[in-house]
Amino acid sequence: MTEEARRTIAADVVFxxxxxHRDCAVVIEGENIVSLILRREIPRGANVVELPKGVWLAPGFIDIQVNGGGDILFNDEPTPAGIAAILRAHRKFGTTSLLPTLITDTDEKMIAAKSAVAEIMPQAPGALGVHFEGPFISPQRLGAHRADLRRAPLPHHVDMLAPPAGGVSLVTLAPEEAPPGFVSELAAAGCKLALGHSMASYAQTREAMKEGMTGFTHLFNAMRPLASREPGPIAAALESSSAFYGLIVDGEHVDPAILRLALRAGLGHPMLVTDAMPPVGGSAKQFALQGREIFVADGRCVTADGTLAGAALDMASAVRNCVLLLDLPLERALVFASTNPANFLGLGKRLGRLVAGYRADMTAFDPQTIRIVATWVAGEPSADEW
Incomplete structure (x- = not known):
């Protein structure tokens, strides 16, 4: 490819x-990053996009838990068109790749979700696979999941949950509700596994981790709480250097003081997740979730009885909240939003960094407000940018 065919994105700061790095540029060929160079090293006549003064360029955000967006709920529209709408809605908030997330539903809906992901992935690199949040969850920690749809796993579910070709399958389950060996079977089938909606004891959690479970879905929420004589899954997550735990940093799901404490004590890898519902990137103030009306007010999605039902959170806001509510350096928040989730999904050699050989998934933003200026997915800018 000629020098003229390369594209160079220059920024005051590249993370x-x-x-x-100050005064640097990312050089792209096709969908990949070729190099990171100093601004003064940009060849004369190069095809250069100069980002506005003060703007940062960083790896695109990776959200592993997205129930919906753009007024679309994945459970209602487990189709390529539904996924495309969700991708568009979240991209404006810096999310360049995600896992459409199906909460507890029927086998038929799960099959449809996986098929839709497999169909759209070749055309939409922002779709990384699918996240099945349930149905193998605790009746004591349902959250907004329907009790009548939760169930015990059967042998055929291993093949059903296996990753789509070329993609990722993340399964959130309650290990105490699974038969012996089920966690290890899913791990052997290539699934990424996370504990969630669970009343697992500390011992049960540790056993599941030995069998291949490395993740924790929205840590603190919908799981056995930390207690002095039964530390449960929270302690198991925080004390393990190999654990990855999703955090919903919206100031609603978990008090910021608890998150600050967890980040100081935890040895593992925090990941920002949105647990986003249809209003993110949309306009609706209420929506239906499997027959129940969900109301959106004051930044919360709740049922009529006040139960939290997902979140009205986007990734740009999650990064901003890390800085404002958790007193984190911006650089650390960005690692939570991209590098850590890429590593958890097994994609850390392809996504989550801006270095040679990685896919050119990038987001540009104002570092003070985290207002998104531009995004690129596999080297392509969104239609309304640049």
């Missing part, structure tokens, strides 16, 4: 996933 490569580990360090911030």
């Amino acid at each position: 490569d996933g580990e360090s911030a």
